[in-house]
Amino acid sequence: MHAARTALIAALALAMSGCMVGPDYVRPDAPVPVAYKEAPGWKVAQPSDDAPRGNWWQAYGDPELDALVAQVDISNQTVKAAEARMREALAATQGTRAALFPVVNASGAALRTSHGTGSSSSANTQSGVNNSYNVGLSASWEIDLWGGIRRSVEASEDTAQASTADLANARLSAQALLAQDYLLLRVQDAQIELLRDTVASYERSLQLTRNQYAAGVVARIDVAQAESQLKSTQAQVVDATLTRAQLEHAIAVLVGKPPAELAIVAKPFVAVFPDIPLAVPSTLLERRPDIAAAERRAASANAQIGVAQAAFFPALTLSAGGGLQNSLIGSLIALPSRYWSLGAALAQPIFDAGLRSAQKAQAVATYDETVANYRATVLASFQDVEDNLAALDLLAQEAALQQEAVKAAQQSAAIAVNQYKAGTANYLAVVVLQASALNSERTALGIQARRLAASVGLVKALGGGWDQAQLAQTAN
Numbered sequence: 001m002h003a004a005r006t007a008l009i010a011a012l013a014l015a016m017s018g019c020m021v022g023p024d025y026v027r028p029d030a031p032v033p034v035a036y037k038e039a040p041g042w043k044v045a046q047p048s049d050d051a052p053r054g055n056w057w058q059a060y061g062d063p064e065l066d067a068l069v070a071q072v073d074i075s076n077q078t079v080k081a082a083e084a085r086m087r088e089a090l091a092a093t094q095g096t097r098a099a100l101f102p103v104v105n106a107s108g109a110a111l112r113t114s115h116g117t118g119s120s121s122s123a124n125t126q127s128g129v130n131n132s133y134n135v136g137l138s139a140s141w142e143i144d145l146w147g148g149i150r151r152s153v154e155a156s157e158d159t160a161q162a163s164t165a166d167l168a169n170a171r172l173s174a175q176a177l178l179a180q181d182y183l184l185l186r187v188q189d190a191q192i193e194l195l196r197d198t199v200a201s202y203e204r205s206l207q208l209t210r211n212q213y214a215a216g217v218v219a220r221i222d223v224a225q226a227e228s229q230l231k232s233t234q235a236q237v238v239d240a241t242l243t244r245a246q247l248e249h250a251i252a253v254l255v256g257k258p259p260a261e262l263a264i265v266a267k268p269f270v271a272v273f274p275d276i277p278l279a280v281p282s283t284l285l286e287r288r289p290d291i292a293a294a295e296r297r298a299a300s301a302n303a304q305i306g307v308a309q310a311a312f313f314p315a316l317t318l319s320a321g322g323g324l325q326n327s328l329i330g331s332l333i334a335l336p337s338r339y340w341s342l343g344a345a346l347a348q349p350i351f352d353a354g355l356r357s358a359q360k361a362q363a364v365a366t367y368d369e370t371v372a373n374y375r376a377t378v379l380a381s382f383q384d385v386e387d388n389l390a391a392l393d394l395l396a397q398e399a400a401l402q403q404e405a406v407k408a409a410q411q412s413a414a415i416a417v418n419q420y421k422a423g424t425a426n427y428l429a430v431v432v433l434q435a436s437a438l439n440s441e442r443t444a445l446g447i448q449a450r451r452l453a454a455s456v457g458l459v460k461a462l463g464g465g466w467d468q469a470q471l472a473q474t475a476n
Contacts, residue, residue, distance in 0.1 A: 020147025022306020075256025148310025287463030
């Protein structure tokens with residue numbers, strides 16, 4: 001037993017001092033600009049800013065939105081799937097770590113064998129029957145001399161962290177999509193309200209035209225134009241209601257409910273555009289979970305190169321066993337029944353037809369692919385930020401101009417109505433100018449919807465309230 005203990009201590013020291021072949025990981029460089037192209041005049045982030053962090057959707061000041069987003073973590077099936085994948089990766093990491101430790105097995109057996117009467121062995125046993133009883137322990141341990149197992153553990157831990165970042169990205173994507181759909185639904189409520197008010201106005205105009213036609217003041221064509229204008233606007237109400245219903249259905253699915261189980265009541269809506277301060281572009285590498293996931297996959301692929309390289313070197317396995325064996329169960333627990341074994345095995349592949357070289361080349365190619373994917377993700381993230389910055393800036397300018405257009409169109413329509421009542425204009429002019437005023441108002445609401453969507457898009461593009469430091473505890 002002293003010899004076994006000495007061998008075990010020596011193996012531990014050897015394993016701890018063993019080298020790790022393969023390249024140590026360094027985060028790949030990526031093209032990072034000094035500043036955002038579309039950021040001039042944008043608010044620079046300060047530590048004291050009350051900017052969207054954590055529960056970023058609360059910046060839009062809508063309790064109903066807050067309640068809906070809270071259900072994403074609980075019921076969204078895409079998030080649940082990502083959470084399951086994260087648990088799967090964590091379990092795989094634990095399984096990989098197990099290879100660092102010895103495998104110990106306990107065994108017990110009772111065997112009864114019989115030899116034919118013609119067998120020579122039957123002369124030595126009663127009735128030609130043999131009994132054998134055995135209990136024992138055995139252990140084997142592959143010493144990680146070259147770090148192949150430790151590289152596997154490293155790869156599994158990096159993969160688990162990538163899965164954790166994937167979960168954060170799935171959660172952020174679902175939250176952002178829900179917020180966008182909800183805000184678009186509220187703008188759609190405003191569209192429907194505008195159209196219904198317009199329908200009521202057109203109904204009054206139609207009645208006025210009918211009265212004037214009955215009095216012989218106007219021609220029948222004026223009545224037909226008024227009726228056409230009314231019916232067309234009523235059709236727009238139906239179309240807008242369809243869009244709202246589809247948004248409501250999409251929100252239901254995002255919170256994990258059948259559409260029949262969710263009803264969002266229309267209510268007055270005031271658009272809120274929260275201040276979203278920017279940091280320097282390099283912080284985006286720490287703030288976006290999709291970038292973190294891509295970077296962790298590159299780290300995992302780098303570790304796999306070490307695993308492939310370790311296969312070129314000999315594998316050392318220690319084994320030990322011991323127990324008790326006797327033909328009589330009553331004498332099993334006795335000193336003469338004891339046996340033990342202790343050994344070591346060294347294995348080195350001599351010829352594999354280039355298998356290990358191919359596996360290493362495959363690992364290197366996989367790493368190069370993950371690096372390219374990481375850099376592509378970084379570039380796409382900067383585009384995402386720039387797109388939404390430009391959208392918010394230019395849409396704000398467009399909204400201001402459109403409001404002026406709305407005022408001018410409303411004034412023109414009001415003048416045309418007064419002229420028609422006075423008999424100095426025909427109804428066609430009224431129809432054209434009223435349609436123009438309605439289109440201007442609907443365009444203004446459409447711009448508002450795009451601004452809200454871009455606002456949420458920018459929060460998402462900047463990583464929401466996530467930070468890469470949240471990966472520190474994963475797989476530990």
